[in-house]
Amino acid sequence: MSLLFERLWQGLLDTLLMVGLSSGIALLAGIPLAVFLVTSGRGGLFAAPRLNQLVGSVVNVFRSIPFLILMVALIPFTRLIVGTSYGVWAAVVPLSIAATPFFARIAEVSLREVDQGLIEAAQAMGCQRRHIIWHVLLQEALPGIIGGFTITVVSMINASAMAGAIGAGGLGDLAYRYGYQRFDTEVMLAVIVVLIALVTLVQFSGDWLAKRLNHR
Amino acid sequence: MxxxxxxxxxxxxxxxxxxxxxxxxxxxxxxxxxxxxxxxxxxxxxxxxxxxxxxxxxxxxxxxxxxxxxxxxxxxxxxxxxxxxxxxxxxxxxxxxxxxxxxxxxxxxxxxxxxxxxxxxxxxxxxxxxxxxxxxxxxxxxxxxxxxxxxxxxxxxxxxxxxxxxxxxxxxxxxxxxxxxxxxxxxxxxxxxxxxxxxxxxxxxxxxxxxxxxxxxxxxxxxxxxxxxxxxxxxxxxxxxxxxxxxxxxxxxxxxxxxxxxxxxxxxxxxxxxxxxxxxxxxxLQHNLPADLAKRLTPQATWPDDAKVLALYFSGQQREPDLAALSNSLNGRVRLLDGGIERIQGHAVGRLVVAVEASPFTASELVQRVQAWVDRAEVLGYVAVV
The missing domain is CATH 3.40.50.300 (P-loop containing nucleotide triphosphate hydrolases)
Structure with missing residues (x-):
């Protein structure tokens, strides 16, 4: 029992590390990316339609590659960045690269929903473009962005299970190797319970925060 | 600061x-x-x-x-x-x-x-x-x-x-x-x-x-x-x-x-x-002719003593409507049927609809006579006096 607990604990830590880091990177990179996608379109604040199309296509390419394949394809790149292609840290690279365009597209939708009239009002009151991005776009879309980030974190928890393939460990890997390959039902059930608790907690916190910040 | x-x-x-x-x-x-x-x-x-x-x-x-x-x-x-x-x-x-x-x-x-x-x-x-x-x-x-x-x-x-x-x-x-x-x-x-x-x-x-x-x-x-x-x-x-x-x-x-x-x-x-x-x-914003009045209105007089219905317009060029002068110039029994005057920027603007009974003048003569006191006048028609 204590061995199971130890493995679960280690798996949970690995998962939290992978998901936490990659989601954090997705947050930091995804929001600027989403802002760029929204503002660089035709007639946007920083209109650059060509570049917008190019970046949009790159985002789509990364969005369409299945995570397992992306992970393997990125091995040389991962080795370049973290010095190894194996283990938890190595998994963070492909997870971040998958999560960023995913989150950016969701955040983009929330940013687009900001009423055009608010942008016009901000221009009329003498706001410059950076003010509009900060005070209007980001703050008005914040509840939606938080909802989108919650979805991203949950899907990263999912994707991190596949990171076991490059020896990253984590809960998913535990369930697969012990539960599925060794027919150890007890481990599998325990992992599932922990995952359910984790996803529930993430979703609950995200919903709570989004609701708190929504004054509409 | x-x-x-x-x-x-x-x-x-x-x-x-x-x-x-x-x-x-x-x-x-x-x-x-x-x-x-x-x-x-x-x-x-x-x-x-x-x-x-x-x-x-x-x-x-x-x-x-x-x-x-x-x-x-x-x-x-x-x-x-x-x-x-x-x-x-x-x-x-x-x-x-x-x-x-x-x-x-x-x-x-x-x-x-x-x-x-x-x-x-x-x-x-x-x-x-x-x-x-x-x-x-x-x-x-x-x-x-x-x-x-x-x-x-x-x-x-x-x-x-x-x-x-x-x-x-x-x-x-x-x-x-x-x-x-x-x-x-x-x-x-x-x-x-x-x-x-x-x-x-x-x-x-x-x-x-x-x-x-x-x-x-x-x-x-x-x-x-x-x-x-x-x-x-x-x-x-x-x-x-x-x-x-x-x-x-x-x-x-x-x-x-x-x-x-x-x-x-x-x-x-x-x-x-x-x-x-x-x-x-x-x-x-304008008053239309009330429906009951519009229904009774005929374009031609059916009887010689039918009341003539006139619309008098005030466009703010003149002073406020002078009721005595209007009544004098129309020369008969003048009833106010409908209408109103609004003050816009201190000018009296509006329209009055009046029926003139027992006047010796024809409708077009009435329009001529009242001209000096209104901005514009027109004949709307005739109603039978009940």
Whole structure:
């Protein structure tokens, strides 16, 4: 029992590390990316339609590659960045690269929903473009962005299970190797319970925060 | 205190402005203040036009607009939707760029302003909107102080300024609420406070009362009128409601398909609408002939002693209707059937429908005789005397 607990604990830590880091990177990179996608379109604040199309296509390419394949394809790149292609840290690279365009597209939708009239009002009151991005776009879309980030974190928890393939460990890997390959039902059930608790907690916190910040 | 901050406070007495909101006598003020039509020119449109390039070819949103708006004036722009009023208003703070002609503000061609100067122009030009356009994530205070914040005004100065404005628009004590908790009228008051925060010289109103109920509309119009008088700023408003023009504007232009089809003092345009568009816009305010009367009216006299029904128009050129003179000139028993006289900017404008019985004159003779006392008269028909 204590061995199971130890493995679960280690798996949970690995998962939290992978998901936490990659989601954090997705947050930091995804929001600027989403802002760029929204503002660089035709007639946007920083209109650059060509570049917008190019970046949009790159985002789509990364969005369409299945995570397992992306992970393997990125091995040389991962080795370049973290010095190894194996283990938890190595998994963070492909997870971040998958999560960023995913989150950016969701955040983009929330940013687009900001009423055009608010942008016009901000221009009329003498706001410059950076003010509009900060005070209007980001703050008005914040509840939606938080909802989108919650979805991203949950899907990263999912994707991190596949990171076991490059020896990253984590809960998913535990369930697969012990539960599925060794027919150890007890481990599998325990992992599932922990995952359910984790996803529930993430979703609950995200919903709570989004609701708190929504004054509409 | 920075230079900009010092400037904000040039009108410190704003907070202690002695007028109380809510019980100002809105309509009496218009006659007391000096005629803004005699003031210096504030905004001058010279052959201004706006053409959009679309795949179906060019679309002329505005065409050859020539217009002077004067200091301290409340200037109305009216037209049906799609007439170009919104585009015209937006050329003033360059939310829309004119493609032909030019607009001079205090003699300065605004097309020549660079990015920084444009921001300054916009700070001197407040704007309010039909749907208020308040930021939902910010409190009332944060909404009002945002224009100051982005201009780098220090916190303490912002605080005092916002407090003064909240008092001015009658929202004291609402500073920490979010817009979603306010009524439509209160939201527009926040919008007005936000528009005034940089002490602008011009206030643009984009259908500012179109989303409000009639009572709230009146209170917002009163507030705009008070602001116009006490702060002396020029107000340009667009609307599709003639009643808004009648209630607060000094002069008006009527736009149709991007062109000015009629302009003048409000009482002139109301008293003698020339263009078709003006007449259709005025229609909701006009009395139609009551249905029962219209039914009894015949185009020809059926009996010699039928009463002649005349419509007498007063377009504000003359004094108020002189009832004794009317009665004398019509020479018979004169009954007032319908109608009304409104005072617009101190001019009596309206229409009276009268029935004349037992008069020795024919209907067309009556029209001739009454001419001197009315602006225009016409024969509507005859009714049998019961």
């Amino acid at each position: 920075s230079k900009a901050a010092a400037q904000i406070f040039k009108d410190e007495p704003l907070a202690s402005t002695p007028f109380a909101l809510g019980h100002a006598e809105a309509n009496t003020c218009t006659t007391q203040r000096p005629d803004p039509a005699l003031a210096r020119i504030h905004l001058q449109f010279e052959g201004l036009g706006k053409t959009y390039r679309t795949e179906q070819g060019p679309v002329h949103a505005l065409h050859d607009i020539n217009l002077d708006i004067r200091h301290g004036e409340i200037f109305g722009i009216i037209g049906h939707s799609g007439a170009g009023k919104s585009s015209l208003l937006r050329t003033i703070n360059r939310l829309e760029q004119a493609t032909e002609g030019q607009l001079l503000i205090e003699g300065q061609n605004i097309a020549e302003l660079d990015e920084q100067q444009l921001v300054k122009l916009r700070r001197r030009t407040g704007m309010i909107f039909q749907h208020f356009n308040l930021l939902s994530a910010k409190t009332v205070r944060e909404n009002i102080e945002l224009p100051l914040k982005v201009a780098g005004i220090p916190r303490g100065v912002r605080r005092r300024k916002v407090d003064a404005l909240l008092a001015l628009v009658g929202l004291y004590g609402k500073s920490e609420t979010y817009p979603a908790q306010l009524s439509g009228g209160q939201k527009q008051r926040v919008g007005i406070a936000r528009a005034l925060v940089h002490d602008p010289e011009i206030l643009l109103c984009d259908e500012a009362t179109s989303a409000l109920d009639p009572e709230t509309t009146q209170s917002i119009l009163r507030l705009l009128q008070e602001i116009n008088q006490h702060l002396g700023l020029t107000i340009v408003l667009i609307t599709h409601e003639m009643s808004v023009i009648r209630d607060i504007c000094d002069r008006v232009v009527v736009l149709d398909k991007g062109r000015i089809v009629e302009q003048g003092h409000v009482w002139e345009v109301f008293g003698r609408p020339k263009h078709n568009t003006t007449q259709t816009l005025l229609a909701p």
